[in-house]
Amino acid sequence: MNYPPHLSVIIPLLNEADGLPELYRELQEALRPWANRHELIFVDDGSTDGSFAALEKLHAEDPRVVVLRFRRNQGKASALMAGFRRARGEILVTLDADLQDDPREIPRFLDKLDEGFDLVSGWKVKRQDPIIRRVLSRVFNSVTSLFTGLTLHDFNCGFKCYRRGVIQEIRLHGELHRFIPALASWRGFRIAEIEVAHRPRKYGQSKYGSERIPRGFFDLLTVLILTRYHLRPLHLFGALGALLSLAGSIGLAYLVFGWFFGQWIGDRPLLSLSILTMIIGLQFIFFGLLAEIIVYSSRQTDIPPLAAVLDQDDSRKDID
Structure with missing residues (x-):
């Protein structure tokens, strides 16, 4: 047999x-x-x-x-x-x-x-x-x-x-x-x-x-995205964007504070770096929003895998 x-x-x-x-x-x-x-x-x-x-x-x-x-x-x-x-x-x-x-x-x-x-x-x-x-x-x-x-x-x-x-x-x-x-x-x-x-x-x-060491880092990042953030990508990219925007804002606030006291900031590298950091942060946020739209559009009728179902006659059916 x-x-x-x-x-x-x-x-x-x-x-x-x-x-x-x-x-x-x-x-x-x-x-x-x-x-x-x-x-x-x-x-x-x-x-x-x-x-x-x-x-x-x-x-x-x-x-x-x-x-x-x-x-x-x-x-x-x-x-x-x-x-x-x-x-x-x-x-x-x-x-x-x-x-x-x-x-x-x-x-x-x-x-x-x-x-x-x-x-x-x-x-x-x-x-x-x-x-x-x-x-x-x-x-x-x-x-x-x-x-x-x-x-x-x-x-x-x-x-x-x-x-x-x-x-x-x-x-x-x-x-x-x-x-x-x-x-x-x-x-x-x-x-x-x-x-x-x-x-x-x-x-x-x-x-x-x-x-394998650098490859392992990128594979771990892939796993994190596939597990924790695949249904909520804005939580990942939004957090990164917020941190970058916050860092840029702090840099600009520091320069503006000095400008009030007569310091010339037009040629300060920190000015360009702060503006660039804020722009990149905003791009991360918008990228996360686009990813959220894509996820919603593709999975709006999807549900997570079921482990068991109780049907109308109350009999238990296991799902492999």
Whole structure:
């Protein structure tokens, strides 16, 4: 009988050919209790080594292995979205293919999910990474927790477990995969975190460098706009505009005060700067007003997603 698997494990990868056979063996051992109720979805994100050939061999040996391949590198967010769309399980697990995540942790994720949560994220307490990367990760997680309102120790951990309803409401692009818990929390899903082991890398090399730092800042700004301000953009742009206008007004007030006492202000750089600041502030405010009009026009008949409905016969209907 061909029935949808209960558990889908999604593994995005890039140039991890050496470790794939070992990862497959570990996954099979960890998923033994779900032997006939799981599928493994490997997403090859444009590998240039022998990763795809290794995956073809695994697929030929085990029909539960699903292989997706991009023609060129598209990024982890795209790889995850491709895996989400192909997955058939009610529960989805994601982990990296570098063997630093231990598949034996999967049952712990499922147990935590059964406590009533919708997404369980891993927390690599003892990271096997260089100290500079650990420091940057701590800063990133602290700033993200502060601005998103969701307190997690490790937003970027690739080891996560989801209910299907979560991935049905989240769309990823760019590098927004790092903010999946924040996006899910904003949609009203319940988020939990568990400690997981982080093993040293055995094969290949890390795909992440220092260039992620500035990209992470802009991605965080994108998440804030998509969550807190997507329905009220004037609150963001209006606040920025008001601060700039206030700064310009203070500068002009200071110059006018000096002018009353005979000071010449026509050649003062502060005069030009204050006027420019006020103009930019007003532009931010008007930009926010235009964004509000656009939002209202496009979403005036829209409502947030429902979690349940009580119909006329008072029977409860859950909505995934």
